[in-house]
Amino acid sequence: MSQPPSSTGYVTPATTIERELEVKKSRFIARAGPVADRRAALAFVDSMKTDYPDARHHCWAYLVGNPDTAASAAMSDDGEPSGTAGKPILNVIQHKGIGDVIVVVTRYFGGVKLGAGGLVRAYAGATQQALADLPLDAHRPQQGFDLAFDFADEQPLRHWAEQHGAQLQSIDYGNRVTARLDVPVEQVEAFQAFLGSQGIERIKPPDD
Missing domain, CATH: 3.30.70.340 (Metallocarboxypeptidase-like)
Structure with a gap:
């Protein structure tokens, strides 16, 4: 169950979870979890690629530190049209006010093109679904x-x-x-x- 932010002003993931969304036969598998720095974030992405090696795309975004004044943030569309995957993922993270977090959304193409708008909605939706169920802790420096x-x-x-x-x-x-x-x-x-x-x-x- 989510906990309210501490005096440090934000919450962080208490664990790692995974949720799946299907849109027009494409599978979007979203994994969210805690990360402390860029190296940990890239290792998290690599673990997703290892678990789903035959997927077409592994799109991601992470945010380290206070989401209002992030020390580090990055995103990747991983071959999807520019701005249709990494940015929507990051936007949802920022809206949720969660820090020290990464979300990787792995896509299995289902044969039906979704278009730019459809991709944005699908990647944002998969991220929303994962973060909605993500247990949170108050930030501890x-x-x-x-x-x-x-x-x-x-x-x-x-x-x-x-x-x-x-x-x-x-x-x-x-x-x-x-x-x-x-x-x-x-x-x-x-x-x-x-x-x-x-x-x-x-x-x-x-x-x-």
Whole structure:
């Protein structure tokens, strides 16, 4: 159930959901969820492409930060006529007043052309349908940490995150494990103490 905005002025997705809309035999599958930055948004798009690899279009828009003064926003028509997909998706997001959110609408073409107006209505409608059911939380200011650590440190890190309301945005495995963790600002001091006790290294994030 949706919660009212906090004193920070906006709400954010509490989870990820998916809804489907059919318009003249075309399927529009809308997935909405939380994202903290551009990298997380593009990874969210990639996951949709992986789940629906045979779809013709994966159109999207995201907004990071307060929707009234967004720190970052972007959109993509992904091959649909310019302005018929990404912009309608973003417009619905802005109208809903939701921040730190992405919506990807995947389309399976049904053989009937919808025209520019029809596409705008369909992409906006699919987005509306997903956001209408999206559980929301009051925004909690967070600080991002890019980390490098040994494999043995992953489980203690995940446990700390679960106990303190931190969100693991990404994780990659190489010679060492690298990860992006968003920590509530009121837990930053405790997290820094945890990093010191574990010997986990904080690294400078690459430029977006």
